[in-house]
Amino acid sequence: MVHRMVEAMSQLQEEKARLQEELAALQERLALRDSDQQATSTQLQNQVENLKEKLISQAQEVSRLRSELGGTDLEKHRDLLMVENERLRQEMRRFEAELQELRAKPVAPCTGCEHSQESAQLRDKLSQLQLEVVENKGMLSELNLEVQQKTDRLAEVELRLKDCLAEKAQEEERLSRRLRDSHETIASLRAQSPPIKYVIKTVEVESSKTKQALSESQARNQHLQEQVAMQRQVLKEMEQQLQSSHQLTAQLRAQIAMYESELERAHGQMLEEMQSLEEDKNRAIEEAFARAQVEMKAVHENLAGVRTNLLTLQPALRTLTNDYNGLKRQVRGFPLLLQEALKSVKAEIGQAIEEVNSNNQELLRKYRRELQLRKKCHNELVRLKGNIRVIARVRPVTKEDGEGPEATNAVTFDADDDSIIHLLHKGKPVSFELDKVFSPRASQQDVFQEVQALITSCIDGFNVCIFAYGQTGAGKTYTMEGTPENPGINQRALQLLFSEVQEKASDWDYTITVSAAEIYNEVLRDLLGQEPQEKLEIRLCPDGSGQLYVPGLTEFRVQSVEDINKVFEFGHTNRTTEFTNLNEHSSRSHALLIVTVRGVDCSTGLRTTGKLNLVDLAGSERVGKSGAEGSRLREAQHINKSLSALGDVIAALRSRQGHVPFRNSKLTYLLQDSLSGDSKTLMVVQVSPVEKNTSETLYSLKFAERVRSVELGPGSRRAELGSWSSQEHLEVW
Numbered sequence: 225m226v227h228r229m230v231e232a233m234s235q236l237q238e239e240k241a242r243l244q245e246e247l248a249a250l251q252e253r254l255a256l257r258d259s260d261q262q263a264t265s266t267q268l269q270n271q272v273e274n275l276k277e278k279l280i281s282q283a284q285e286v287s288r289l290r291s292e293l294g295g296t297d298l299e300k301h302r303d304l305l306m307v308e309n310e311r312l313r314q315e316m317r318r319f320e321a322e323l324q325e326l327r328a329k330p331v332a333p334c335t336g337c338e339h340s341q342e343s344a345q346l347r348d349k350l351s352q353l354q355l356e357v358v359e360n361k362g363m364l365s366e367l368n369l370e371v372q373q374k375t376d377r378l379a380e381v382e383l384r385l386k387d388c389l390a391e392k393a394q395e396e397e398r399l400s401r402r403l404r405d406s407h408e409t410i411a412s413l414r415a416q417s418p419p420i421k422y423v424i425k426t427v428e429v430e431s432s433k434t435k436q437a438l439s440e441s442q443a444r445n446q447h448l449q450e451q452v453a454m455q456r457q458v459l460k461e462m463e464q465q466l467q468s469s470h471q472l473t474a475q476l477r478a479q480i481a482m483y484e485s486e487l488e489r490a491h492g493q494m495l496e497e498m499q500s501l502e503e504d505k506n507r508a509i510e511e512a513f514a515r516a517q518v519e520m521k522a523v524h525e526n527l528a529g530v531r532t533n534l535l536t537l538q539p540a541l542r543t544l545t546n547d548y549n550g551l552k553r554q555v556r557g558f559p560l561l562l563q564e565a566l567k568s569v570k571a572e573i574g575q576a577i578e579e580v581n582s583n584n585q586e587l588l589r590k591y592r593r594e595l596q597l598r599k600k601c602h603n604e605l606v607r608l609k610g611n612i613r614v615i616a617r618v619r620p621v622t623k624e625d626g627e628g629p630e631a632t633n634a635v636t637f638d639a640d641d642d643s644i645i646h647l648l649h650k651g652k653p654v655s656f657e658l659d660k661v662f663s664p665r666a667s668q669q670d671v672f673q674e675v676q677a678l679i680t681s682c683i684d685g686f687n688v689c690i691f692a693y694g695q696t697g698a699g700k701t702y703t704m705e706g707t708p709e710n711p712g713i714n715q716r717a718l719q720l721l722f723s724e725v726q727e728k729a730s731d732w733d734y735t736i737t738v739s740a741a742e743i744y745n746e747v748l749r750d751l752l753g754q755e756p757q758e759k760l761e762i763r764l765c766p767d768g769s770g771q772l773y774v775p776g777l778t779e780f781r782v783q784s785v786e787d788i789n790k791v792f793e794f795g796h797t798n799r800t801t802e803f804t805n806l807n808e809h810s811s812r813s814h815a816l817l818i819v820t821v822r823g824v825d826c827s828t829g830l831r832t833t834g835k836l837n838l839v840d841l842a843g844s845e846r847v848g849k850s851g852a853e854g855s856r857l858r859e860a861q862h863i864n865k866s867l868s869a870l871g872d873v874i875a876a877l878r879s880r881q882g883h884v885p886f887r888n889s890k891l892t893y894l895l896q897d898s899l900s901g902d903s904k905t906l907m908v909v910q911v912s913p914v915e916k917n918t919s920e921t922l923y924s925l926k927f928a929e930r931v932r933s934v935e936l937g938p939g940s941r942r943a944e945l946g947s948w949s950s951q952e953h954l955e956v957w
């Protein structure tokens with residue numbers, strides 16, 4: 225349409241140009257042919273008429289084109305856009321409404337983990353879709369704004385075009401008016417011949433004006449053409465924009481369709497989920513209902529039972545109420561009764577306590593008396609047996625004794641008297657009588673049984689001394705220490721002390737301590753100390769009690785057999801590490817185990833202390849007489865000295881001499897406590913049974929008999945006693 229309008233405009237211009245040419249030709253002809261003035265005028269009029277018609281038709285064409293242009297494509301596009309916008313808006317509104325609806329729908333709480341996860345996913349997707357919708361809305365509003373702007377611009381252009389066309393129409397109107405006026409003037413001139421020249425002149429003048437008007441029109445046409453070209457350009461741009469808008473709208477639609485499908489899917493999932501939840505809920509309700517029904521039934525049954533119980537209990541309740549009332553009456557008088565009862569019970573209890581106390585006192589008194597009696601009996605027994613007792617033990621023949629005549633047995637026993645021992649010495653039988661003789665068949669326990677009365681007296685506060693005397697290899701260590709499988713007096717004594725102490729634990733609190741020492745060449749050493757080679761001294765207690773003590777001598781508290789074993793082991797290790805030839809050394813030294821038992825009577829606080837000395841003496845064989853020299857002679861001299869001193873002490877004690885020479889040797893000095901006063905002494909004379917040892921056996925038994933003979937008849941015994949000097953001792957052997 226625009227093109228056609230432009231073409232019409234150009235035609236119009238061409239026509240105008242042609243008209244101008246014709247007008248010019250007319251003017252020329254008017255000027256040249258005055259005569260043909262009328263004809264020319266008519267021709268001119270016709271031409272003007274034609275021109276006018278053409279102008280009118282052109283104007284009509286322009287207005288038609290304008291109306292067509294205004295009412296067709298642009299408006300249609302605008303309307304289409306408006307409709308499209310409206311539709312999109314409606315879709316958006318519907319979409320929002322659906323969203324609102326989905327949001328407003330209550331979501332039942334989901335128990336399953338999968339459901340909650342899917343719901344969360346759906347919620348995320350929904351929020352994402354909402355965001356996208358908001359973005360699309362923004363884009364749509366921008367697009368609307370743009371379309372609005374373009375529509376405004378188009379309206380403006382149309383308005384300008386309208387103004388131009390109106391101006392053009394006015395101009396044409398004016399020109400046609402002038403042409404008409406000119407025609408009229410020409411006609412009047414024709415009617416008035418004389419002033420024709422003047423009229424022609426006027427027409428000429430008027431024609432130049434018309435020319436000017438035409439040129440202005442042309443200029444305007446030119447301007448309008450430019451504007452039309454511009455409008456075309458604008459239209460083209462707008463068409464492109466419209467096209468892109470269409471594309472965008474199509475994209476948005478596709479997106480919206482996609483969102484809608486997603487929404488539909490989410491909606492479907494939600495519905496399914498809700499349906500399954502609804503089913504779960506219904507199922508749970510049904511189950512709960514069924515359970516409730518069962519429970520209700522049980523409750524009803526219980527209720528019926530309770531009702532029957534109530535009916536049966538009512539008479540019992542009545543009886544109980546009566547009883548209760550009776551009891552209430554009794555309770556009112558109860559405090560008084562209770563007070564009286566308490567008073568009498570208290571009196572009874574007090575009396576009973578007094579009786580028990582007096583009984584206890586009586587028992588305690590009796591117990592103490594019994595204790596004293598026991599001690600007295602024991603003392604009497606020991607006195608009757610003698611404070612110093614001598615027993616002999618003959619060891620069995622061993623491999624070490626060898627074979628042949630030298631290893632034959634030289635010792636025999638009296639089948640009717642266990643205190644007699646016979647020795648065949650150099651073909652002559654010699655008999656000895658001691659307190660007891662143990663044959664090689666006697667066990668460790670047999671020997672221990674003989675000495676255990678002495679050991680228990682230690683608990684009652686007596687000092688006890690047990691010696692093992694005899695030549696080397698006669699069995700002293702075996703009797704005192706024994707073997708791990710078959711322990712001797714030492715370990716059995718401690719075990720006995722433990723068991724006795726435990727028996728008395730309810731009344732007495734006892735502690736047992738152990739020390740171990742060795743005397744070698746008149747040097748005293750601590751076998752349980754950290755430095756066993758250190759020489760120890762025996763000193764008087766500084767408290768003036770006359771008691772002796774050894775500063776630095778280690779004392780171990782023992783509480784069990786395990787402790788004793790540890791102590792023995794430690795003592796043995798100390799002895800072994802000190803000397804390379806232990807057997808040799810042990811034969812030449814005195815080993816002492818000193819056990820102290822301290823007791824406290826829990827009821828009276830009475831304290832007792834008893835000491836048990838278990839001594840494994842050095843070998844008593846007469847090495848000095850066999851011409852030994854050097855260290856062996858020195859050892860022999862020391863041994864003989866200490867054994868002589870022991871004999872002297874025992875003799876002095878038996879004869880009740882005022883002075884007892886304890887200090888003559890380390891051994892007797894150390895054992896002073898256990899040899900003097902009420903102390904009890906037992907000597908075990910160890911005897912080798914074989915022929916080759918009969919000389920030593922003879923001397924050992926002679927010594928033992930002399931010691932024992934001292935004890936038998938106080939008068940005569942005392943008379944027989946004399947001082948056993950070291951030399952004399954040697955002479956005896």
Ligand SMILES: Nc1ncnc2c1ncn2[C@@H]1O[C@H](COP(=O)(O)OP(=O)(O)OP(=O)(O)O)[C@@H](O)[C@H]1O
Nearest residue numbers: 619620622695696697698699700701702810811843
């Ligand atoms: N009654 C016994 N029964 C069995 N074996 C014994 C008995 N007496 C001693 N013996 C054994 O005789 C050997 C010598 O005994 P033991 O070492 O006790 O003598 P000893 O007098 O202590 O010697 P030493 O003076 O050298 O210490 C040991 O092998 C020992 O086991």
